[in-house]
Amino acid sequence: MTLIPHAIPLINDPQVVHALAARWRRTRTLLLLAAGVLPVAIGLVCVVLAGMTSAGQRIMPWWSAIPAVAAAACAWALLTWLRRNGLSDPHSWLPATTLMTGAQLVLGVLPGSGIALRLSPGAALAVKALCAAGVLGAGSACSLARLARRSLLAAPVIELGSTAFTLVLTDGDTRVVIGTERLDWTTNRVGAGVSFARIIRVTTEANAIVLHTASGSWQVPVPDPATAQALLRRRITWWEERRLAAAERERRRYLDLVRLLAAVSGEATRGGVTVTVDSNGVTTGIALSPDVRELDPDLLAARLMACIERARSDARRQVQDLVLDHAAKASH
Template structure:
């Protein structure tokens, strides 16, 4: 099983993949070390400390294993979060790594060292060395997580506009965040001001001295930036990427809708009773009635009763099939 994907998530453009391949290789290596190898190593330190508590003890106290379990759980939670949700937000790598490795220290290394020193005083030097290794591992994990973020985003290039990574552009008195569907900025000159504009409102982007201008239907916003040309290029690239994703999403929804219509048209409810078989379509309209030779001996009233019962049962069957298809369609839409 691959800890982290070899390809950058949510990118299908070969040119973008090629342009960012070297960055992603460095970033992926640093992430594996910071969120995988070092947290696991800290967990192993806690396991060794737990094993040292049993030295000279006839029965290992069950509570001495709690720090090791807590440290292992933190390592598993960090890597699981990174694989599921964290890869798309590089700005969360450092806080998440610091939080989880800090929790490993507080819940695992320090209590485990204290327990080992109390139950195995003869191994004090080894316990202190393991404790220092755990602290060093936690600090190194945070440092590597910071390097991973900087390796990927520290020097923005145009191709980053075609990714789902939030782009943060720091200026002297401003901070601009280009997200996946909006741009937000903070200015500090003359008092703090936080403003944001959704991509759907932006008509075009232009530049002026030390700023980019976002033109919307309701007016223009001037955003002070350190490098207007780079910011404009990244914004235009991200806007194009956002529009392409919107068009692709609409096309997927159209195909799913057409598939649903086709499946609904093929729905057929059927029921049989007393030699009478009735079929109906997805609207409950009767499409066929079949009578077996057994109905010759039935009274007309009984035959009519069987017929109506079959119609009701067939319609219920058709409604159930329609409901299942609609719910399946809704679940597929929600997952995307």
């Protein structure tokens, strides 16, 4: 499984993919180094330090491996976050990388170096070199994460509006965040926001964009109103396309469920009596074998009712399985 896809995620427009291909290649390389290669390398440094600790010992103290485990856990947490949630928010790459590599230093490299110096004083030079490599790796990871974000977003282009990346525009005390479902802004420490569903149209004024909604208009200061307007319109169009596609997928799943439910048939057999029912429990067929001709009518009626109940129970179980399976697929 590829940690970071070669193509920009959540994009189906070939023109957008082509326009951002070169930018994404640079960003992907920098992000792989910042959030993948260097954190793993720091974890390996801690593993080597733990190995040096046991070099002069008959039995390796169990607690000497704690820094290596902590550093490896931090690297794994960063990679997992990046794969699941982090790719769509470039502005979180630097804080997340700084947090995790800093934790690797505090929990792994520094304690591991201290333990190695204490238990293996003869390897002091190598331990110091590894410690310096760990610190350098953490600093380099943070710098590369910052460069990755700048490489992708430093010069906004209109095609970024058709991606899932969170876009941030700043102008003095104003910070505008174009998300995947809404626009939020902060001016003089006062925040506000509006969902895309409420925006009727977007216009520009001097040094600002104007959001027209059914309940009024909002004026948002931005450094480049024309670019901000184009980005926002592109993002709203992208959001509408995804919303319509999601609604179409849900409609198809519903129709598939209705079709499958219509095909449900519960069946039960007992003592020569066979009963079938549909998904609503309505009897659709009764079959009697020749053996039941001599049965007492009351006994035959009892068998018939028992078969109907068992067939309805079978149909309910099938309906329940179909509905639960549909709900599980919809949640994914």
